[in-house]
Amino acid sequence: MPTPPSLLRPRDSDALRAEIRRLASVAGVPVLFGGEVDADTLRLTEFSGVRTNGLRGLSVTRASGLGGQVVDSRQPASVSDYRSALSITHHYDGPVLGEGIRSVVAVPVVVSGRSRAVLYAATRGAGPIGDRTADALVQGGRRLAAEIGVRDEVDRRLRLLEVAAPSPAPGGLVAEELCAVQAELRAIADAAGDERMRDRLREVGERLNRALAGDPVPGTPRLARREIDVLLQVALGCSNQETAQRLSLGPETVKSYLRSAMHKLDAHSRHEAVAAARRLGAIP
Structure with missing residues (x-):
């Protein structure tokens, strides 16, 4: 369910973009991207380090691919070789492999028990993504969840005022x-x-x-x-x-x-x- 618009509330995509920029300076991977979740569909909108336009605007449905899996489970997940991974569906092989991505980790941004966005880190080389990068991504997800939670609470209280x-x-x-x-x-x-x-x-x-x-x-x-x-x-x-x-x-x-x-x-x-x-x- 989308968050009702507010004159006060900045776009959450701005906070997502800022977090990806922050991670780009500390995560130590060539590719970072993410998107917001609306009605159980994840739409990829923010990128760092991509070479193609294949992932831009991609809609990922719940439980499909790695991103859809973490939206559904509300838990981080990763694959060390995307092409041969058996733990995910392969609905999005075209844009992912077209970008040359092999190893990828995805972290959901969970607010009040619901996935509101997903952050990804990826490499084009073989081997799993290291713990340092995964930890940085998890911390980024927590920061973004806290920011969105504050915005939600402000909106809730402003709606109370509108009623009164x-x-x-x-x-x-x-x-x-x-x-x-x-x-x-x-x-x-x-x-x-x-x-x-x-x-x-x-x-x-x-x-x-x-x-x-x-x-x-x-x-x-x-x-x-x-x-x-x-x-x-x-x-x-x-x-x-x-x-x-x-x-x-x-x-x-x-x-x-x-x-x-x-x-x-x-x-x-x-x-x-x-x-x-x-x-x-x-x-x-």
Whole structure:
């Protein structure tokens, strides 16, 4: 099932291309390629080191060939001599052998129990691909899976917002959920591995905050990003310790941000700070 489009989400093929470029510098093999999986069909779109166009745009069906096998099993697999391999079907011999490929390893990119892409490393010479190359490919698959997983989670939370958005003045449980989504979105931004993705997430978080909280009251104190992060967690009922765990900060650092926010908002308690921040439009 394809991932629903999102205005925020960059194309996953860009992340796949970046990972193949990274692997090209460390894997020690002449040929690297890969593609995304959509409706159980793998389509090869990204390449490094190929000499022909035979593999470009090739669609590999589930359980067919080496790639289809790893899509189905969700486990890495390899063959040391593609032409004579008995462990795979040979539906794609034309483009593979036309590229001169003999030894190849394929690694699935598994997210939430489903193959979302496949990475390949190949040589044109005899003999199996070494453990160093295979390990590099597995690590690349894990990095790509983590990146796609972050993007999926952002999309899921944005869809929650779309469902709740029609309510002009959300209250009760809906307001609490919107606040939770905003807090989690900011936390995901901090955890995102891609700097461009992180910056875009933070930008969307700020836009979301303005949309939910409304325009700030003139003269509202300017709160730092981390002060807002802490107040959002406090608004959800989190203790300082829980806030520290959620934001990957030390408890004393959380206290420092909270004290600073309270001072700026002229509040005498954490709850007064949340109420003042909401009243002034600083948080939802």
